[in-house]
Amino acid sequence: MSSINCKNCALANLCLPFSLNENELETLGQYIIRHNHIKREEALYRKGDTFNLLYAVRSGAFKSTLHQHEREQVTGFYLPGEMFGFDGIHGKVYTTNMIAITESSVCEISFDNLLTASQKIPSLQQQVYSIMSQEIVTDIRANLHQPAEIKLLHFFMQLSERFKRRKLSPTQFELPMPRQDIANYLGLANETVSRLLTKLQDDGVIKLNKREVELVSLEEINKALAFVG
Amino acid sequence: MSSINCKNCALANLCLPFSLNENELETLGQYIIRHNHIKREEALYRKGDTFNLLYAVRSGAFKSTLHQHEREQVTGFYLPGEMFGFDGIHGKVYTTNMIAITESSVCEISFDNLLTASQKIPSLQQQVYSIMSQEIVTDIRANLHQPAEIKLLHFFMQLSERFKRRKLSPTQFELPMPRQDIANYLGLANETVSRLLTKLQDDGVIKLNKREVELVSLEEINKALAFVG
DNA sequence: CGCGGGCTTGATATGAGTCAATTGTCGTGG
DNA sequence: CCACGACAATTGACTCATATCAAGCCCGCG
Numbered sequence: 022m023s024s025i026n027c028k029n030c031a032l033a034n035l036c037l038p039f040s041l042n043e044n045e046l047e048t049l050g051q052y053i054i055r056h057n058h059i060k061r062e063e064a065l066y067r068k069g070d071t072f073n074l075l076y077a078v079r080s081g082a083f084k085s086t087l088h089q090h091e092r093e094q095v096t097g098f099y100l101p102g103e104m105f106g107f108d109g110i111h112g113k114v115y116t117t118n119m120i121a122i123t124e125s126s127v128c129e130i131s132f133d134n135l136l137t138a139s140q141k142i143p144s145l146q147q148q149v150y151s152i153m154s155q156e157i158v159t160d161i162r163a164n165l166h167q168p169a170e171i172k173l174l175h176f177f178m179q180l181s182e183r184f185k186r187r188k189l190s191p192t193q194f195e196l197p198m199p200r201q202d203i204a205n206y207l208g209l210a211n212e213t214v215s216r217l218l219t220k221l222q223d224d225g226v227i228k229l230n231k232r233e234v235e236l237v238s239l240e241e242i243n244k245a246l247a248f249v250g
Numbered sequence: 251m252s253s254i255n256c257k258n259c260a261l262a263n264l265c266l267p268f269s270l271n272e273n274e275l276e277t278l279g280q281y282i283i284r285h286n287h288i289k290r291e292e293a294l295y296r297k298g299d300t301f302n303l304l305y306a307v308r309s310g311a312f313k314s315t316l317h318q319h320e321r322e323q324v325t326g327f328y329l330p331g332e333m334f335g336f337d338g339i340h341g342k343v344y345t346t347n348m349i350a351i352t353e354s355s356v357c358e359i360s361f362d363n364l365l366t367a368s369q370k371i372p373s374l375q376q377q378v379y380s381i382m383s384q385e386i387v388t389d390i391r392a393n394l395h396q397p398a399e400i401k402l403l404h405f406f407m408q409l410s411e412r413f414k415r416r417k418l419s420p421t422q423f424e425l426p427m428p429r430q431d432i433a434n435y436l437g438l439a440n441e442t443v444s445r446l447l448t449k450l451q452d453d454g455v456i457k458l459n460k461r462e463v464e465l466v467s468l469e470e471i472n473k474a475l476a477f478v479g
Numbered sequence: 480c481g482c483g484g485g486c487t488t489g490a491t492a493t494g495a496g497t498c499a500a501t502t503g504t505c506g507t508g509g
Numbered sequence: 510c511c512a513c514g515a516c517a518a519t520t521g522a523c524t525c526a527t528a529t530c531a532a533g534c535c536c537g538c539g
Contacts, residue, residue, distance in 0.1 A: 089394065096390050108390060110383035117390065136376060143369055150365075153382045154339035160389035161325050161337060161346065165318065166437030169495070200518065208395030210496050215519055231504085231518095398527070429486065439528050444487055460486095460536090 026050050035102030035186060036077050037130070037152075040144045049145065052134040055079065057126040065119040065127065072109030074129045078102065081125025082197035084206075085117040095206040097160070098122075098198060100183055107153050122198050163206075172207045173217050174242055177227070181236060192239060196232040255279050264331030264415060265306050266359070266381075269373045278374065281363040284308065286355040294348040294356065301338030303358045307331065310354025311426035313435075314346040324435040326389070327351075329412055329426060336382050351427050392435075401436045402446050403471055406456070410465060421468060425461040 027038040027046050038046055059065065065076065068087065083099040096117055099105045109115040110132065139146035159179075167175070185191035196203070200218075204211040221227045226242060228235040236242060256267040256275050267275055288294065294305065297316065312328040325346055328334045338344040339361065368375035388408075396404070414420035425432070429447075433440040450456045455471060457464040465471060 085390075087390075087394065089396065094394060096393055107379075107383050108386050111380045111387060116387050136372065136379075140369070140372055140375065143365065146369065146375065147365060149379070150336075150382070151340045153379070153386065154336050157337050157382065157385055157389060158340060158345050160386060160393065161314075161316075163393050164325055164389065165316065165323060167318065211518080212497080212520085213495055215517095216495095219519075428484095440486080441488085441529080442527060444485095445527095448487075 027053065030079075032077070032079070032102035032187070036104065036128075037135075037145065037148055039148050039151075041142065041148075045142045045145065048142065049138055052130050052138060053128050054130070055126065055128050059121045059125045059127065061121055061123055063121050065121065066106075066115050067118045068115055070115050072106070072113050072115055073131055073133075075104060075106040075132055075135060076119075077104045077128045079126040079128050082122040083119055083125065084122050084198065084202055085119050087117055093205065095202050097163070098202075098206065100187075100197060102187055103183075104152050105156075107156060122202070169207070169209050169213055170217050170220070171246065172209070173203075173214065173221070174226075174245055176203065176207060177234065177236060178239075178242060178246065181239070192236045194234060196234055199232075256282065259308075261306070261308070261331035261416070265333065265357075266364075266374065266377055268377050268380075270371065270377075274371045274374065277371065278359075278367055281359050281367060282357050283359070284355065284357050288350045288354045288356065290350055290352055292350050294350065295335075295344050296347045297344055299344050301335070301342050301344055302360055302362075304333060304335040304361055304364060305348075306333045306357045308355040308357050311351040312348055312354065313351050313427065313431055314348050316346055322434065324431050326392070327427060327431075327435065329416075331416055332412075333381050334385075336385060351431070398436070398438050398442055399446050399449070400475065401438070402432075402443065402450070403455075403474055405432065405436060406463065406465060407468075407471060407475065410468070421465045423463060425463055428461075 027033050027036075027041075027050050028043070030036070030038070033039065037049060041049060059081070065083065066074075078099050078101045080101055082101075083105065084095050085097040085099070085105065086093045086095050088094070097105075099119075105119060106115065108117060135145075135149065139149055162175075162179075165172075165175075180194065180196070181191040184194045200214050201211050204214040207214070218227075218229055222229055226237055226245075228237060256262050256265075256270075256279050257272070259265070259267070262268065266278060270278060288310070294312065295303075307328050307330045309330055311330075312334065313324050314326040314328070314334065315322045315324050317323070326334075328348075334348060335344065337346060364374075364378065368378055391404075391408075394401075394404075409423065409425070410420040413423045429443050430440050433443040436443070447456075447458055451458055455466055455474075457466060
Protein backbone atom coordinates (compact mmCIF):
# COMPACT_ATOMS: atom_id res chain seq x y z
CA MET A 22 0.00 0.00 0.00
CA SER A 23 1.57 3.28 -1.06
CA SER A 24 0.67 6.82 -2.10
CA ILE A 25 1.08 7.23 -5.80
CA ASN A 26 1.87 9.54 -8.64
CA CYS A 27 -0.57 9.48 -11.53
CA LYS A 28 1.81 11.44 -13.73
CA ASN A 29 3.84 8.40 -14.67
CA CYS A 30 0.94 6.02 -15.09
CA ALA A 31 0.53 4.59 -18.57
CA LEU A 32 -3.20 4.23 -17.96
CA ALA A 33 -3.73 7.86 -16.96
CA ASN A 34 -5.61 8.83 -20.11
CA LEU A 35 -8.29 6.18 -19.49
CA CYS A 36 -8.63 6.93 -15.84
CA LEU A 37 -9.39 9.85 -13.52
CA PRO A 38 -6.30 11.85 -14.51
CA PHE A 39 -7.58 12.33 -18.04
CA SER A 40 -7.28 16.00 -19.01
CA LEU A 41 -5.84 17.19 -15.69
CA ASN A 42 -2.85 19.53 -15.61
CA GLU A 43 0.29 19.03 -13.51
CA ASN A 44 -1.05 20.84 -10.48
CA GLU A 45 -4.32 19.03 -10.54
CA LEU A 46 -2.54 15.69 -10.92
CA GLU A 47 -0.58 16.56 -7.84
CA THR A 48 -3.76 17.29 -5.90
CA LEU A 49 -5.46 14.13 -7.07
CA GLY A 50 -2.39 12.02 -6.34
CA GLN A 51 -2.63 12.83 -2.65
CA TYR A 52 -5.88 10.95 -2.44
CA ILE A 53 -4.88 7.83 -4.36
CA ILE A 54 -3.66 4.71 -2.63
CA ARG A 55 -2.22 1.72 -4.41
CA HIS A 56 -2.79 -1.92 -3.48
CA ASN A 57 -0.57 -4.54 -5.01
CA HIS A 58 -0.66 -8.31 -4.99
CA ILE A 59 -4.36 -8.94 -4.82
CA LYS A 60 -4.51 -12.66 -5.28
CA ARG A 61 -6.58 -14.65 -7.76
CA GLU A 62 -10.13 -15.23 -6.46
CA GLU A 63 -9.63 -12.71 -3.68
CA ALA A 64 -12.66 -10.42 -3.09
CA LEU A 65 -11.91 -6.71 -3.00
CA TYR A 66 -15.35 -6.20 -1.51
CA ARG A 67 -18.62 -8.05 -1.24
CA LYS A 68 -22.24 -7.18 -1.87
CA GLY A 69 -23.57 -5.37 1.16
CA ASP A 70 -20.22 -4.01 2.33
CA THR A 71 -20.31 -0.34 3.26
CA PHE A 72 -19.37 1.80 0.30
CA ASN A 73 -16.47 4.20 0.64
CA LEU A 74 -13.94 3.56 -2.04
CA LEU A 75 -13.78 3.69 -5.79
CA TYR A 76 -11.17 1.63 -7.59
CA ALA A 77 -9.20 1.64 -10.80
CA VAL A 78 -7.59 -1.51 -12.16
CA ARG A 79 -3.85 -1.00 -12.36
CA SER A 80 -2.93 -4.50 -13.52
CA GLY A 81 -4.70 -7.83 -13.77
CA ALA A 82 -8.46 -8.11 -14.07
CA PHE A 83 -11.63 -8.31 -11.99
CA LYS A 84 -15.12 -9.69 -12.31
CA SER A 85 -18.22 -8.47 -10.52
CA THR A 86 -20.67 -11.14 -9.41
CA LEU A 87 -24.02 -11.70 -7.75
CA HIS A 88 -25.50 -14.81 -6.22
CA GLN A 89 -28.48 -16.45 -7.80
CA HIS A 90 -29.98 -19.46 -6.10
CA GLU A 91 -26.63 -20.84 -5.00
CA ARG A 92 -25.02 -19.92 -8.30
CA GLU A 93 -22.67 -17.13 -9.04
CA GLN A 94 -23.60 -14.83 -11.86
CA VAL A 95 -20.90 -12.69 -13.43
CA THR A 96 -22.21 -9.17 -14.06
CA GLY A 97 -19.13 -7.48 -15.51
CA PHE A 98 -15.42 -7.51 -16.18
CA TYR A 99 -12.92 -4.77 -15.37
CA LEU A 100 -9.58 -4.45 -17.14
CA PRO A 101 -6.56 -2.18 -16.56
CA GLY A 102 -7.45 1.50 -16.72
CA GLU A 103 -11.11 0.83 -15.93
CA MET A 104 -12.84 1.97 -12.76
CA PHE A 105 -15.43 0.27 -10.63
CA GLY A 106 -17.42 0.67 -7.42
CA PHE A 107 -19.86 3.33 -8.70
CA ASP A 108 -22.82 1.06 -8.03
CA GLY A 109 -22.24 1.70 -4.32
CA ILE A 110 -22.83 5.45 -4.41
CA HIS A 111 -26.60 5.38 -4.40
CA GLY A 112 -27.31 3.00 -1.55
CA LYS A 113 -24.05 3.48 0.39
CA VAL A 114 -23.29 -0.22 0.00
CA TYR A 115 -21.73 -2.18 -2.82
CA THR A 116 -24.31 -4.11 -4.80
CA THR A 117 -21.99 -6.78 -6.23
CA ASN A 118 -19.02 -8.85 -5.19
CA MET A 119 -15.76 -7.79 -6.81
CA ILE A 120 -13.30 -10.61 -7.36
CA ALA A 121 -9.83 -10.69 -8.87
CA ILE A 122 -9.61 -12.99 -11.88
CA THR A 123 -5.82 -13.01 -11.76
CA GLU A 124 -3.18 -11.57 -9.46
CA SER A 125 -3.99 -7.86 -9.68
CA SER A 126 -3.28 -4.42 -8.36
CA VAL A 127 -5.59 -1.45 -7.98
CA CYS A 128 -5.59 2.24 -7.13
CA GLU A 129 -8.23 3.34 -4.67
CA ILE A 130 -9.71 6.70 -3.79
CA SER A 131 -12.34 7.44 -1.19
CA PHE A 132 -15.54 8.79 -2.66
CA ASP A 133 -15.57 11.65 -0.17
CA ASN A 134 -12.13 12.74 -1.25
CA LEU A 135 -13.14 12.47 -4.87
CA LEU A 136 -16.14 14.70 -4.19
CA THR A 137 -13.91 17.26 -2.54
CA ALA A 138 -11.34 17.13 -5.29
CA SER A 139 -13.87 17.31 -8.09
CA GLN A 140 -15.45 20.31 -6.42
CA LYS A 141 -12.15 22.07 -6.92
CA ILE A 142 -11.27 20.60 -10.30
CA PRO A 143 -14.08 20.93 -12.86
CA SER A 144 -12.47 18.66 -15.43
CA LEU A 145 -12.17 15.93 -12.82
CA GLN A 146 -15.87 16.12 -12.15
CA GLN A 147 -16.49 15.95 -15.87
CA GLN A 148 -14.31 12.86 -16.13
CA VAL A 149 -16.14 11.07 -13.32
CA TYR A 150 -19.43 11.70 -15.09
CA SER A 151 -17.91 10.42 -18.30
CA ILE A 152 -16.64 7.21 -16.75
CA MET A 153 -19.96 6.52 -15.06
CA SER A 154 -21.71 7.26 -18.35
CA GLN A 155 -19.48 4.72 -20.05
CA GLU A 156 -20.41 2.10 -17.49
CA ILE A 157 -24.09 2.81 -18.15
CA VAL A 158 -23.57 2.35 -21.88
CA THR A 159 -21.71 -0.92 -21.33
CA ASP A 160 -24.39 -2.24 -19.02
CA ILE A 161 -27.22 -1.33 -21.39
CA ARG A 162 -25.49 -3.10 -24.25
CA ALA A 163 -24.90 -6.18 -22.14
CA ASN A 164 -28.68 -6.45 -21.86
CA LEU A 165 -29.31 -7.04 -25.52
CA HIS A 166 -31.18 -10.25 -26.19
CA GLN A 167 -29.49 -12.01 -29.06
CA PRO A 168 -28.65 -15.53 -30.18
CA ALA A 169 -25.65 -17.05 -28.45
CA GLU A 170 -23.27 -16.70 -31.38
CA ILE A 171 -23.95 -12.99 -31.74
CA LYS A 172 -23.54 -12.46 -28.02
CA LEU A 173 -20.17 -14.12 -28.13
CA LEU A 174 -18.97 -12.11 -31.13
CA HIS A 175 -20.19 -8.95 -29.43
CA PHE A 176 -18.22 -9.87 -26.40
CA PHE A 177 -15.07 -10.35 -28.42
CA MET A 178 -15.54 -7.04 -30.19
CA GLN A 179 -16.06 -5.30 -26.90
CA LEU A 180 -12.82 -6.77 -25.58
CA SER A 181 -11.13 -5.79 -28.82
CA GLU A 182 -12.14 -2.16 -28.31
CA ARG A 183 -10.99 -2.19 -24.75
CA PHE A 184 -7.57 -3.50 -25.74
CA LYS A 185 -7.41 -0.91 -28.49
CA ARG A 186 -8.04 1.86 -25.98
CA ARG A 187 -4.94 0.66 -24.18
CA LYS A 188 -2.94 0.82 -27.42
CA LEU A 189 -2.76 -2.95 -27.59
CA SER A 190 -3.63 -5.03 -30.59
CA PRO A 191 -7.39 -5.11 -31.21
CA THR A 192 -7.10 -8.35 -33.16
CA GLN A 193 -4.78 -10.43 -31.02
CA PHE A 194 -5.04 -10.61 -27.30
CA GLU A 195 -5.28 -12.93 -24.37
CA LEU A 196 -8.62 -13.56 -22.74
CA PRO A 197 -8.27 -12.41 -19.14
CA MET A 198 -10.93 -14.84 -17.95
CA PRO A 199 -11.70 -18.56 -18.28
CA ARG A 200 -14.43 -19.82 -20.61
CA GLN A 201 -16.67 -20.47 -17.63
CA ASP A 202 -16.75 -16.81 -16.71
CA ILE A 203 -17.46 -15.79 -20.29
CA ALA A 204 -20.33 -18.25 -20.49
CA ASN A 205 -21.70 -17.17 -17.15
CA TYR A 206 -21.49 -13.48 -18.04
CA LEU A 207 -23.29 -14.04 -21.33
CA GLY A 208 -25.92 -16.25 -19.74
CA LEU A 209 -24.85 -19.37 -21.62
CA ALA A 210 -23.73 -22.84 -20.63
CA ASN A 211 -19.99 -23.28 -20.95
CA GLU A 212 -20.64 -26.21 -23.26
CA THR A 213 -22.44 -23.80 -25.56
CA VAL A 214 -19.55 -21.37 -25.52
CA SER A 215 -17.12 -24.18 -26.19
CA ARG A 216 -19.14 -25.41 -29.16
CA LEU A 217 -19.49 -21.92 -30.59
CA LEU A 218 -15.78 -21.29 -30.27
CA THR A 219 -14.96 -24.37 -32.30
CA LYS A 220 -17.61 -23.39 -34.82
CA LEU A 221 -16.20 -19.88 -35.17
CA GLN A 222 -12.77 -21.40 -35.68
CA ASP A 223 -14.09 -23.81 -38.31
CA ASP A 224 -15.71 -20.84 -40.05
CA GLY A 225 -12.34 -19.09 -40.05
CA VAL A 226 -13.69 -16.12 -38.09
CA ILE A 227 -11.33 -16.48 -35.15
CA LYS A 228 -8.25 -18.45 -34.16
CA LEU A 229 -7.85 -19.77 -30.66
CA ASN A 230 -5.04 -21.22 -28.65
CA LYS A 231 -6.04 -21.62 -25.05
CA ARG A 232 -6.71 -18.05 -23.98
CA GLU A 233 -4.93 -16.51 -26.93
CA VAL A 234 -7.47 -15.13 -29.43
CA GLU A 235 -6.98 -13.82 -32.91
CA LEU A 236 -9.89 -12.06 -34.58
CA VAL A 237 -9.18 -13.00 -38.19
CA SER A 238 -11.31 -10.33 -39.81
CA LEU A 239 -12.88 -7.49 -37.89
CA GLU A 240 -14.80 -6.64 -41.05
CA GLU A 241 -16.39 -10.08 -41.24
CA ILE A 242 -17.29 -9.95 -37.59
CA ASN A 243 -18.75 -6.48 -37.86
CA LYS A 244 -20.78 -7.63 -40.83
CA ALA A 245 -22.27 -10.38 -38.69
CA LEU A 246 -23.08 -7.79 -36.05
CA ALA A 247 -24.50 -5.24 -38.47
CA PHE A 248 -27.83 -3.74 -37.53
CA VAL A 249 -27.10 -4.56 -33.95
CA GLY A 250 -27.00 -1.77 -31.42
CA MET B 251 -41.93 25.28 -22.96
CA SER B 252 -41.47 27.32 -19.82
CA SER B 253 -38.97 28.03 -17.03
CA ILE B 254 -39.95 26.22 -13.89
CA ASN B 255 -39.89 26.24 -10.14
CA CYS B 256 -38.70 22.99 -8.56
CA LYS B 257 -39.92 24.12 -5.15
CA ASN B 258 -43.50 23.13 -5.81
CA CYS B 259 -42.75 19.90 -7.62
CA ALA B 260 -44.09 16.78 -5.94
CA LEU B 261 -41.28 14.76 -7.48
CA ALA B 262 -38.49 16.99 -6.17
CA ASN B 263 -37.22 14.48 -3.63
CA LEU B 264 -36.55 11.86 -6.33
CA CYS B 265 -34.99 14.27 -8.73
CA LEU B 266 -32.13 16.77 -8.88
CA PRO B 267 -33.58 19.09 -6.19
CA PHE B 268 -33.15 16.42 -3.53
CA SER B 269 -31.44 17.97 -0.48
CA LEU B 270 -31.05 21.46 -1.96
CA ASN B 271 -31.97 24.51 0.09
CA GLU B 272 -34.19 27.37 -1.10
CA ASN B 273 -31.38 29.39 -2.60
CA GLU B 274 -29.94 26.44 -4.41
CA LEU B 275 -33.34 25.49 -5.73
CA GLU B 276 -33.64 28.98 -7.07
CA THR B 277 -30.30 28.67 -8.85
CA LEU B 278 -31.13 25.26 -10.28
CA GLY B 279 -34.56 26.40 -11.40
CA GLN B 280 -33.04 28.94 -13.75
CA TYR B 281 -31.60 26.14 -15.82
CA ILE B 282 -34.64 23.92 -16.01
CA ILE B 283 -37.03 24.00 -18.93
CA ARG B 284 -40.31 22.18 -19.07
CA HIS B 285 -41.82 20.48 -22.12
CA ASN B 286 -45.43 19.45 -22.04
CA HIS B 287 -47.56 17.40 -24.36
CA ILE B 288 -45.05 14.98 -25.74
CA LYS B 289 -47.24 12.64 -27.68
CA ARG B 290 -47.40 8.87 -27.48
CA GLU B 291 -44.70 7.24 -29.64
CA GLU B 292 -42.94 10.55 -30.13
CA ALA B 293 -39.12 10.35 -29.89
CA LEU B 294 -37.49 12.84 -27.53
CA TYR B 295 -34.17 11.97 -29.15
CA ARG B 296 -32.68 9.20 -31.24
CA LYS B 297 -29.54 7.14 -31.06
CA GLY B 298 -26.71 9.16 -32.58
CA ASP B 299 -28.22 12.58 -31.86
CA THR B 300 -25.79 15.04 -30.36
CA PHE B 301 -25.94 14.96 -26.58
CA ASN B 302 -26.67 18.16 -24.72
CA LEU B 303 -29.63 17.68 -22.49
CA LEU B 304 -30.56 15.57 -19.54
CA TYR B 305 -34.20 14.93 -18.79
CA ALA B 306 -36.49 14.15 -15.90
CA VAL B 307 -39.91 12.62 -16.40
CA ARG B 308 -42.52 14.97 -15.09
CA SER B 309 -45.57 12.95 -16.11
CA GLY B 310 -46.23 9.98 -18.34
CA ALA B 311 -43.56 7.41 -19.16
CA PHE B 312 -40.75 6.70 -21.61
CA LYS B 313 -38.95 3.71 -23.00
CA SER B 314 -35.41 3.60 -24.35
CA THR B 315 -34.84 1.40 -27.38
CA LEU B 316 -32.21 0.11 -29.76
CA HIS B 317 -32.55 -1.50 -33.15
CA GLN B 318 -31.59 -5.12 -33.65
CA HIS B 319 -31.83 -6.57 -37.13
CA GLU B 320 -34.97 -4.65 -37.98
CA ARG B 321 -36.43 -5.23 -34.54
CA GLU B 322 -36.75 -2.79 -31.74
CA GLN B 323 -35.32 -3.81 -28.41
CA VAL B 324 -36.51 -2.00 -25.30
CA THR B 325 -33.58 -1.28 -22.99
CA GLY B 326 -35.29 0.57 -20.17
CA PHE B 327 -38.33 2.36 -18.81
CA TYR B 328 -38.48 5.78 -17.18
CA LEU B 329 -41.28 6.86 -14.88
CA PRO B 330 -42.14 10.21 -13.23
CA GLY B 331 -39.31 11.56 -11.09
CA GLU B 332 -36.69 9.50 -12.93
CA MET B 333 -33.94 11.00 -15.05
CA PHE B 334 -32.43 9.84 -18.31
CA GLY B 335 -29.90 10.82 -20.95
CA PHE B 336 -26.77 10.02 -18.94
CA ASP B 337 -25.64 7.46 -21.52
CA GLY B 338 -24.84 10.38 -23.82
CA ILE B 339 -22.22 12.00 -21.62
CA HIS B 340 -19.33 9.74 -22.53
CA GLY B 341 -19.52 9.78 -26.32
CA LYS B 342 -21.33 13.13 -26.72
CA VAL B 343 -24.17 11.37 -28.50
CA TYR B 344 -27.19 9.53 -27.19
CA THR B 345 -26.80 5.78 -27.46
CA THR B 346 -30.50 4.87 -27.45
CA ASN B 347 -33.78 6.15 -28.80
CA MET B 348 -36.06 7.67 -26.18
CA ILE B 349 -39.74 7.29 -26.90
CA ALA B 350 -42.83 8.39 -25.01
CA ILE B 351 -45.05 5.47 -24.07
CA THR B 352 -47.96 7.75 -23.27
CA GLU B 353 -48.62 11.47 -23.53
CA SER B 354 -45.86 12.86 -21.32
CA SER B 355 -44.06 15.91 -20.06
CA VAL B 356 -40.42 16.35 -19.07
CA CYS B 357 -38.05 18.83 -17.47
CA GLU B 358 -34.79 19.33 -19.29
CA ILE B 359 -31.46 20.80 -18.25
CA SER B 360 -28.38 21.22 -20.38
CA PHE B 361 -25.46 19.15 -19.20
CA ASP B 362 -23.16 22.17 -19.37
CA ASN B 363 -25.44 24.12 -17.08
CA LEU B 364 -25.66 21.19 -14.72
CA LEU B 365 -21.87 21.02 -14.59
CA THR B 366 -21.69 24.70 -13.77
CA ALA B 367 -24.40 24.48 -11.15
CA SER B 368 -23.00 21.37 -9.50
CA GLN B 369 -19.61 23.03 -9.31
CA LYS B 370 -21.23 25.64 -7.09
CA ILE B 371 -23.56 23.33 -5.22
CA PRO B 372 -21.82 20.29 -3.73
CA SER B 373 -25.00 18.47 -2.77
CA LEU B 374 -26.23 18.79 -6.35
CA GLN B 375 -23.09 17.11 -7.61
CA GLN B 376 -23.59 14.40 -5.03
CA GLN B 377 -27.16 13.88 -6.21
CA VAL B 378 -26.14 13.56 -9.85
CA TYR B 379 -23.65 10.87 -8.89
CA SER B 380 -26.33 9.14 -6.87
CA ILE B 381 -28.83 9.13 -9.71
CA MET B 382 -26.27 7.81 -12.18
CA SER B 383 -25.26 5.18 -9.65
CA GLN B 384 -28.87 4.11 -9.37
CA GLU B 385 -29.10 3.73 -13.12
CA ILE B 386 -26.00 1.52 -13.05
CA VAL B 387 -27.54 -0.68 -10.37
CA THR B 388 -30.78 -0.98 -12.33
CA ASP B 389 -28.94 -1.86 -15.52
CA ILE B 390 -26.79 -4.50 -13.83
CA ARG B 391 -29.83 -6.14 -12.31
CA ALA B 392 -31.61 -6.15 -15.63
CA ASN B 393 -28.80 -8.37 -16.90
CA LEU B 394 -29.49 -11.27 -14.60
CA HIS B 395 -30.09 -14.50 -16.46
CA GLN B 396 -33.10 -16.17 -14.95
CA PRO B 397 -36.10 -18.21 -16.02
CA ALA B 398 -38.91 -16.22 -17.58
CA GLU B 399 -41.22 -16.37 -14.57
CA ILE B 400 -38.58 -15.01 -12.21
CA LYS B 401 -37.71 -12.23 -14.65
CA LEU B 402 -41.33 -11.20 -14.78
CA LEU B 403 -41.78 -11.22 -11.01
CA HIS B 404 -38.59 -9.21 -10.67
CA PHE B 405 -39.94 -6.71 -13.09
CA PHE B 406 -43.15 -6.33 -11.11
CA MET B 407 -41.24 -5.91 -7.87
CA GLN B 408 -39.04 -3.29 -9.45
CA LEU B 409 -42.11 -1.37 -10.60
CA SER B 410 -43.59 -1.80 -7.14
CA GLU B 411 -40.56 -0.16 -5.56
CA ARG B 412 -40.64 2.65 -8.04
CA PHE B 413 -44.27 3.38 -7.28
CA LYS B 414 -43.53 3.18 -3.58
CA ARG B 415 -40.82 5.82 -3.97
CA ARG B 416 -43.50 8.11 -5.34
CA LYS B 417 -45.71 7.43 -2.32
CA LEU B 418 -48.11 5.43 -4.43
CA SER B 419 -49.37 1.97 -3.61
CA PRO B 420 -46.66 -0.65 -4.06
CA THR B 421 -49.24 -3.40 -4.46
CA GLN B 422 -51.76 -1.86 -6.81
CA PHE B 423 -50.79 0.14 -9.83
CA GLU B 424 -51.30 0.53 -13.51
CA LEU B 425 -48.69 -0.82 -15.91
CA PRO B 426 -47.46 2.18 -17.87
CA MET B 427 -46.56 0.02 -20.87
CA PRO B 428 -48.25 -2.62 -23.03
CA ARG B 429 -47.40 -6.32 -22.65
CA GLN B 430 -45.36 -6.20 -25.83
CA ASP B 431 -42.92 -3.73 -24.34
CA ILE B 432 -42.60 -5.76 -21.16
CA ALA B 433 -41.88 -8.90 -23.17
CA ASN B 434 -39.40 -7.12 -25.37
CA TYR B 435 -37.60 -5.55 -22.42
CA LEU B 436 -37.30 -8.91 -20.67
CA GLY B 437 -36.19 -10.69 -23.82
CA LEU B 438 -39.29 -12.86 -24.03
CA ALA B 439 -41.99 -13.46 -26.62
CA ASN B 440 -45.22 -11.68 -25.78
CA GLU B 441 -46.99 -15.03 -25.91
CA THR B 442 -44.70 -16.18 -23.11
CA VAL B 443 -45.49 -13.13 -21.01
CA SER B 444 -49.17 -13.60 -21.61
CA ARG B 445 -49.04 -17.25 -20.55
CA LEU B 446 -47.03 -16.45 -17.45
CA LEU B 447 -49.45 -13.72 -16.46
CA THR B 448 -52.38 -16.10 -16.57
CA LYS B 449 -50.34 -18.69 -14.66
CA LEU B 450 -49.46 -16.16 -11.95
CA GLN B 451 -53.13 -15.25 -11.69
CA ASP B 452 -54.14 -18.90 -11.43
CA ASP B 453 -51.54 -19.33 -8.69
CA GLY B 454 -53.11 -16.38 -6.88
CA VAL B 455 -49.88 -14.41 -6.88
CA ILE B 456 -51.23 -11.45 -8.81
CA LYS B 457 -54.53 -10.09 -10.05
CA LEU B 458 -54.82 -8.46 -13.41
CA ASN B 459 -57.36 -6.36 -15.18
CA LYS B 460 -55.98 -5.02 -18.41
CA ARG B 461 -53.11 -2.84 -17.24
CA GLU B 462 -54.27 -2.74 -13.65
CA VAL B 463 -52.07 -5.01 -11.47
CA GLU B 464 -52.48 -6.11 -7.91
CA LEU B 465 -49.60 -7.88 -6.25
CA VAL B 466 -51.52 -10.13 -3.89
CA SER B 467 -48.69 -10.98 -1.54
CA LEU B 468 -45.36 -9.21 -1.66
CA GLU B 469 -44.11 -11.80 0.82
CA GLU B 470 -44.93 -14.69 -1.47
CA ILE B 471 -43.30 -12.95 -4.39
CA ASN B 472 -40.20 -12.12 -2.43
CA LYS B 473 -40.01 -15.72 -1.32
CA ALA B 474 -39.96 -16.81 -4.95
CA LEU B 475 -37.21 -14.30 -5.59
CA ALA B 476 -35.16 -15.25 -2.55
CA PHE B 477 -31.49 -15.85 -3.14
CA VAL B 478 -31.71 -13.69 -6.22
CA GLY B 479 -29.47 -10.69 -6.47
C1' DC C 480 -71.85 -2.09 -35.57
C1' DG C 481 -67.79 -3.47 -37.67
C1' DC C 482 -62.88 -2.90 -37.80
C1' DG C 483 -58.26 -3.41 -35.76
C1' DG C 484 -54.70 -3.78 -32.33
C1' DG C 485 -53.55 -5.96 -28.20
C1' DC C 486 -54.03 -9.98 -25.76
C1' DT C 487 -54.83 -14.89 -25.03
C1' DT C 488 -54.59 -19.80 -26.10
C1' DG C 489 -53.06 -23.98 -28.58
C1' DA C 490 -49.78 -26.86 -31.43
C1' DT C 491 -45.26 -27.41 -32.94
C1' DA C 492 -40.28 -26.31 -33.68
C1' DT C 493 -35.75 -25.25 -32.06
C1' DG C 494 -31.82 -23.18 -29.65
C1' DA C 495 -29.56 -23.78 -25.82
C1' DG C 496 -29.26 -26.35 -21.31
C1' DT C 497 -28.22 -30.56 -18.88
C1' DC C 498 -26.03 -34.82 -18.13
C1' DA C 499 -22.22 -37.66 -18.98
C1' DA C 500 -17.97 -39.17 -20.68
C1' DT C 501 -13.35 -37.87 -22.66
C1' DT C 502 -9.50 -35.20 -23.47
C1' DG C 503 -6.29 -31.66 -22.51
C1' DT C 504 -3.43 -28.73 -19.37
C1' DC C 505 -1.06 -27.12 -15.60
C1' DG C 506 0.97 -27.24 -11.08
C1' DT C 507 2.89 -30.04 -7.46
C1' DG C 508 5.45 -33.28 -5.21
C1' DG C 509 7.83 -37.58 -5.30
C1' DC D 510 11.87 -34.93 -14.78
C1' DC D 511 7.99 -37.43 -14.80
C1' DA D 512 3.50 -38.93 -12.80
C1' DC D 513 -0.34 -37.78 -10.72
C1' DG D 514 -4.40 -35.21 -9.48
C1' DA D 515 -7.39 -31.41 -10.18
C1' DC D 516 -9.51 -28.58 -12.89
C1' DA D 517 -10.72 -26.47 -17.67
C1' DA D 518 -12.29 -27.42 -22.11
C1' DT D 519 -14.33 -30.29 -25.50
C1' DT D 520 -17.64 -33.47 -27.56
C1' DG D 521 -21.88 -36.22 -27.86
C1' DA D 522 -26.75 -37.63 -26.72
C1' DC D 523 -30.81 -36.10 -25.03
C1' DT D 524 -34.19 -32.82 -22.75
C1' DC D 525 -36.60 -28.77 -21.95
C1' DA D 526 -37.86 -23.92 -21.88
C1' DT D 527 -39.20 -20.66 -24.71
C1' DA D 528 -39.88 -19.05 -29.58
C1' DT D 529 -42.58 -19.38 -33.53
C1' DC D 530 -46.64 -20.11 -36.13
C1' DA D 531 -51.53 -19.92 -36.24
C1' DA D 532 -56.24 -19.07 -34.73
C1' DG D 533 -59.45 -16.80 -32.16
C1' DC D 534 -61.04 -13.35 -28.69
C1' DC D 535 -61.97 -9.07 -26.52
C1' DC D 536 -62.58 -4.38 -26.14
C1' DG D 537 -62.15 0.47 -27.61
C1' DC D 538 -62.91 3.44 -31.29
C1' DG D 539 -64.61 5.29 -35.49
